[in-house]
Amino acid sequence: MADTDASRESGLLAPNAGPALRRRNRYQIRLQIIGMAAIGFALLMLVILVGSLIASGYKAFTQTHLTLDVFIDPAEIQVERLPRGGFDDVIETALLKKFPTVEGRAETRALTDILSNGAQFQLRDRIVENPSLIGQTIRVTVPVSDRFDQLNKGLVDRSTPEELRQVKDQAIAWFDQLKQSGAISKPLNWALLTNADSRFPELAGLKGALVGSFWALLVCFVISFPLGIGAAIYLEEFAPRNRFSDLIEVNINNLAAVPSVVFGLLALAVFLGWFGLPRSAPLVGGMTLALMTMPTIIIATRAALKSVPPSIRQAALGVGASKHQVVFGHVLPLAMPGILTGTIIGLAQALGETAPLLLIGMNAFITSAPGSPLDSATALPTQIFIWADSPERGFVSRTSAAILVLLTFLIAMNALAIYLRSKFERKW
Amino acid sequence: MSFIPVFVLILLWLALQGPVITAIVMNSLPDGALEGLDSGARQLIQAEISSIAAGNIFGTPEPWKMEAARQLVRLHDISVWALLAITLGLSGALVLFSRRRVSAEFRARHGVERIVSGLMIFCAVVAIFVTLGIIGSLLFETLKFFEKVPFTKFLFGINWEPQIPIREGQVAAAGAFGWVPVILGTMVITVVALVLAVPVGLMSAIYLNEFAPKWFRATAKPLLEILAGVPTVVYGFFAILVVAPVIRDFGQSLGLDVSPNTALAAGGVMGVMLIPFISSFADDALSAVPQALREGALGLGATRAEMMTTVLFPAAIPGIVGGVLLAVSRAIGETMIVVMAAGLMAKMTINPLESVTTVTVQIVTLLIGDTSFDNPKTLAAFALGMMLFIVTLVINVFALRIVRKYREAYD
Structure with missing residues (x-):
């Protein structure tokens, strides 16, 4: 407004220009506000997305545990019969001892429901490791079942009418009593990272998915990195400008935009159908992801090669190097930081890719981590998909937690790429 | 060696x-x-x-x-x-x-260099093999599918009920493999996504390109890129965890009957995913307009907003259209968001409050847990995949051509 006034005073503007100019300026301000609102909306969505995931996911990073003094009854558990034995009876007896008033099958059942299904196996593993504990009373800390974990984390509304609640009043009273006696603790949930998948939310972990994703990414890298660099060097440095090279170029650009689910169909028909490779294997997943990552790597590598100044090439050629020696001895090493950055970003994309892995069966329910790329496995994103589909309430927060783990990996990979770029980037 | x-x-x-x-x-x-x-x-x-x-x-x-x-x-x-x-x-x-x-x-080096050249050509040709592999495998299974279900029934049929077990000889009569409702559902969700993403993406690009202070552009752009880097399975979970319940509650408070997996939730979340995509394409297109046009407009006395809407934006339209087309092909091919948040039943409806299904949802649900290649149910997924591939390929080629042609015009 200030310069309108100034212009008017100096007589540069027509006397009736004021209202029109004000209108035009208002239009500019309106456009800016709409633009800011648009960005604000997009950023707000980002905040809501991350915020809601953290809000529902952070609770899965702890797990409610129950500490019990268990008498390892030699009548139930004998050294000769290990690893078999009545571990469930032993641990349930310990819990029942805390509540002498509980009687009858139904009540006992309701009380022992507090214990996780995995509690007896944790006890078993401990005894198998150290059989001399038989006959002694030992203190064990075991996870409680999902319902009581939810209760302890305040996710069960105690004011709901009892018949609509999964946890009954009696059970809540028992649980509160245990809590008052200090038997309930809520340590960090390492099982989320060290356990494989399970049908019981309190036991389910991401180990299988992490290992599966690792194998798949390794295979993906081993295949797509050399192929991508080879293709990029050929196209950028050696290929004659003819129809054939054009065809390859158009092809690569289009491959980068083919929907990912189509790559899944290709893998299903070719890798599983014709080659007969095993279903659900990270090897096949990695091969599929490699096909999708290759265009990204090719495009990044070509950009990196292009940014190496011609003077380097000319200098090397000038002292008598062959074309190959120029490329592999000088241009490629100088372009490496850019290539690595592009590769890491491509691998980060591959890590989050889900649809093609679903089609080759990497959404199977598998309770152990894969030992090799040929074993059945899940990957992080498919594990998220499985958990998101599971009806148990405990899986909601676990899905969010798994997503947070996945996002952490993606952020770490991208941060590494940015670091590499800033550290090794050269201005010529 | x-x-x-x-x-x-x-x-x-x-x-x-x-x-x-x-x-x-x-x-x-x-x-x-x-x-x-x-x-x-x-x-x-x-x-x-x-x-x-x-x-x-x-x-x-x-x-x-x-x-x-x-x-x-x-x-x-x-x-x-x-x-x-x-x-x-x-x-x-x-x-x-x-x-x-x-x-x-x-002369060892000559031999080695010949081998290395051969290896590099092989690497480059792999890309072609992949494309051929895609086309070959899709075509092969699709042809087998059309042996069982007539092509016209597939293309024009308005019933999609692949889950119903079909006895020999009943396939054609039942007409359960008509892809029209499936592609219609895909279009409903795509339109919802674009209605959200195009205005928001364009307006943010306009603001970032012309009006934003430098520091704001330097922070907002990478933040938008984060939105583009979030895996789609995360968006899918976001849709069922947050967006769908909000839309349902809001609809119920207005007295509307909103289905639990409404197209609005899936499409809306997909729109959020596409915002940075469209915004960065539009930003590039606006930046590619030569400086002379900006200066000419400002020199004639236009405000910056007028320069933007009357000169820059029209000049950038071809590039922006190319970007929007690529976004359309993304939306059509997007899988995880719709698998998690959209419906399974194919319906002939364009009401975004209802639950619709999409091509990609059908491909995934038809193929999960079933790999025998001889029943029409599995083969139908490949036929849908073929259609998806053709549609997205045509859009992509068209869009890339527009983008490239337009860039050359100013260089």
Whole structure:
């Protein structure tokens, strides 16, 4: 407004220009506000997305545990019969001892429901490791079942009418009593990272998915990195400008935009159908992801090669190097930081890719981590998909937690790429 | 260098010995052992035999299984010894061969460079093989599908009910494989996504390109890029965790009947995913408009907003249209958001409050947990995949051409 006034005073503007100019300026301000609102909306969505995931996911990073003094009854558990034995009876007896008033099958059942299904196996593993504990009373800390974990984390509304609640009043009273006696603790949930998948939310972990994703990414890298660099060097440095090279170029650009689910169909028909490779294997997943990552790597590598100044090439050629020696001895090493950055970003994309892995069966329910790329496995994103589909309430927060783990990996990979770029980037 | 062939041989041998030995063992099973069993049961038997061979015997398996397991172990031993012998022999031969070749006149570098050039050409051609592989495998299965279901029934049928078991000869009569409702649902969700993403993306690009202070642009752009880097399975979970309940509650408060997996939730979340995509394309297109046009407009007395809407934006339209088209092809091919948040039933409706299904949802649901390639249900997924591939390919080629042609016009 200030310069309108100034212009008017100096007589540069027509006397009736004021209202029109004000209108035009208002239009500019309106456009800016709409633009800011648009960005604000997009950023707000980002905040809501991350915020809601953290809000529902952070609770899965702890797990409610129950500490019990268990008498390892030699009548139930004998050294000769290990690893078999009545571990469930032993641990349930310990819990029942805390509540002498509980009687009858139904009540006992309701009380022992507090214990996780995995509690007896944790006890078993401990005894198998150290059989001399038989006959002694030992203190064990075991996870409680999902319902009581939810209760302890305040996710069960105690004011709901009892018949609509999964946890009954009696059970809540028992649980509160245990809590008052200090038997309930809520340590960090390492099982989320060290356990494989399970049908019981309190036991389910991401180990299988992490290992599966690792194998798949390794295979993906081993295949797509050399192929991508080879293709990029050929196209950028050696290929004659003819129809054939054009065809390859158009092809690569289009491959980068083919929907990912189509790559899944290709893998299903070719890798599983014709080659007969095993279903659900990270090897096949990695091969599929490699096909999708290759265009990204090719495009990044070509950009990196292009940014190496011609003077380097000319200098090397000038002292008598062959074309190959120029490329592999000088241009490629100088372009490496850019290539690595592009590769890491491509691998980060591959890590989050889900649809093609679903089609080759990497959404199977598998309770152990894969030992090799040929074993059945899940990957992080498919594990998220499985958990998101599971009806148990405990899986909601676990899905969010798994997503947070996945996002952490993606952020770490991208941060590494940015670091590499800033550290090794050269201005010529 | 001479050890490369040996190394390749070892890798191939190790990769192939498992399947080959298994095939030999399975073929040598007594007659009738596998008769009438489907592939799942065969795999079970195979797994049982290999676990016996590894020494884990549960109960008392039939004698033929024990025999097969013994044969498996024997073949395995033979294979390992044969590999050792052949590797040593081949290495020796190659070393001798190299020794004979080495002389003052031998130009090793030329040979190596020829091999390396060949390898690089091979790498470049792999991209073509992948495309051919996609087209070939889709075409192959799609043709098998059209042997069972007539092409016209697929293209014009308005009923999509693949889950219903279909007896021989009933397929065509039932007309359960008409893709019209599926593609209609895809379009509903795509339109919802674009209605959100195009205005928001364009306005943010306009603001970032022309009006934003430098520091704001430097922070907002990477933040928008984060939105583009979030895996789609995360968006899918976001849609069912947050967006769908909000939309349902809001709809109910207005007295509307909103389905639990409404197209609005899936489309809206997909729109959020596409915002940075459209915004960065529009930003590039606006930046590509030559400086002279900006300066000309400002010099004639236009405000910056007028320059933007009357000069820059129209000049950038072709690039922006190209970006929007690419976004359309993204939206059509997007899988995880719709698999998690959209419906499974195909309906002939364009009401975004109802639950619709999409091409990608059908592909995934038809193929999860079923890999036999002989029933129309599985093959239908490939037919849909073929359609998806063609549609997105046409849009992509068209969009890339627009973008490229427009760039050349100003250079």
